[in-house]
Amino acid sequence: MSASDRRTSVCIAGGGPAGLMLGLLLARAGVAVTVLEKHSDFLRDFRGDTIHPTTMDLLEQLALTEAFEAIEHTAVRTLDSVIHGVRITAVDFGALQGGHGRLRFMPQWDLLNLLKDAAAQEPSFTLMMNTAVTGLVREGGRVVGVTARSANGTSGDGDQVTIRADLTVAADGRASVLREASGLEVKRYGVPIDVLWFRLDRPPVDPPPTIAYLSTDGVVITVPRSGYYQVALLIEKGSWDQFRARGLAAFRNTIAQIVPFLVEPLAGLQGWDELQLLSVQIDRLQKWYLPGFLAIGDAAHAMSPAFGIGINYAIQDAVATANLLARPLRDGVLTENHLAAIQRRRYPPTRRMQAVQRVVNRFVGRPGDGGHLPNPAILSRAAPLVARLTRPLLGRLVGRGFRPETIAAHILDPTWDNPRTSCT
Template identity: 40%
Template sequence: MEAEATGFVEDQGRIAGVRLADGREIRADKLVLMADGRGSLVRKLNMLAVNQLGAPMDVFWFHLPKAPHDGEVLRGAIDTGHMAILIDRRDYWQAAFLIPKGSAEEVKARGMGWLRDQFAALFPELDLSGGLGSTDDLFLLSVALDRLECWHRPGLLAIGDAAHAMSPIGGIGINLAIQDAVAAANALAAPLAGGEHVDSILQRVQKRREWPTRVIQRGQKLAQDNIIGAVLSGRPITRAPWPVRMLDRFPLLRRVPGRIIGLGVRRERVESPKV
């Protein structure tokens, strides 16, 4: 815990452990499981090839004060060129302001007055006094959408964002990461407990989890390209995309995205035996 891995220990072409920032080595004779997110060491050290799917936006996160009468659980607002979301955290709003990819410094240079004006226009009912004081309060999250071509090599398996960086769209990346972990446990726990070498079965985890990842990333890419990219580029949206119009017209259909977001497209249940 609280130890940064900065490199790998290799033994005759196999990954055999990690090297820590303080110089120590931790050895793993069977498997190093990389669950270290979008900035994974396997990416930093170019150990496994990454396919970029592209993301048109980055996100500034910050807190906004919330009045008791503000109500509602989640709010979003779109205007030509701008998009923002407020998540209810009971005593404050967690605010996300979407900006075109790579434009963080330009947006900061416009100043907090400019940002306050955008929020006042998007959410006219909000009382913004006491919020948006300094650019130091803005936390930049760089959005990525990509996946590794191969999630493993001898001695190492990547899961979660390390294997497939997810966009925030749908708030579904954590579900996928946990489902990967369950699938990995189902495939590997018993052989590892029995002292077996697992290199030859690592591809089973990718085989099981790659399809749901592709489906969800495809949905995120469609939303990025047709809605978010279009809004942030400043093109006026005169008509909602057809899937959105269908959801609007047939309320029962709204259960479908709810189900996909909540449960995923391939559900995982813990099946590995207690060891």
């Protein structure tokens, strides 16, 4: 092994929610794990910032709730939408079992730093920042590690490094380098929308917390944050250049027509560089694994922004992976059958949630076309009854999703001796 080669039990590409959670859990179980993150820090805005009740349940299992609560964030019990001027409270998390009946909004970098600091306490955990994976290493029909480039090197192109591992995990997001290198087949679903994200100051008088405003002029998402709104305008896929051509004043006017109380904050939006375009996609791998290789999170299944569920499903993947693989990894008996078990467990809830998201995306798929929206008079009469019926169902669907995971006892306490796992 050369000086640029390293050896670990598990090599995880991507220091996002899935990668860091998996690294933390495996390290707690006594598995040697190395996480590679291509950036020098986690300070990237407009990433998934939604923390669902199931994620809070997991943080509680890890004794990280107090540390989480000490970080500035916002929380809502209900999700309101205003449709044609009619307010509907369609989602209520208060009825969920457990003590975390709130949806929380926190910059993702704060959550990642929390997980990183917890993982750093484990002697078998290594995090390599400024290290971008470039490909897979294969021997005898099996993935045995990755090649990577470290920006910490002295050469202009960075130092090349090879990391060999019993298991290589792609957790490097929807633009996954390792997913592409694996050659695994991706099934893609057409999504009719893109999203423009930007930040606005809060107005002098806030309305009740409202997640979405829908009208014949379009759809605007308003995520309440400490001192500001994280705002999104849904646009037809591929129409970004048309918006730019009409000018920033026309863009501000579009937002103001949909959400009139944002008129004053919109004056602070001064340039197109303050907006970020998210190209919405829904896809999933048909097969998530190869001998020695596994994809999880967005690398296995890109989710749309609907319900902000992507981060939660990525973390659930990580928990299921640690629960099912920690023992065979620690005992040196990992087989392809173990990897197949991950897909058998996580594929069905992913497929179901993506099906729900596709329905939602079709409903809001043509912003500015009021044909998808109910008549205001009918809506105002029907809304109270519909909301009462949907609150518990949508609270469960959004807050917990399909098949939420629980961290197994042998992860929380590696000396625990029962051979059965605790995926629930």
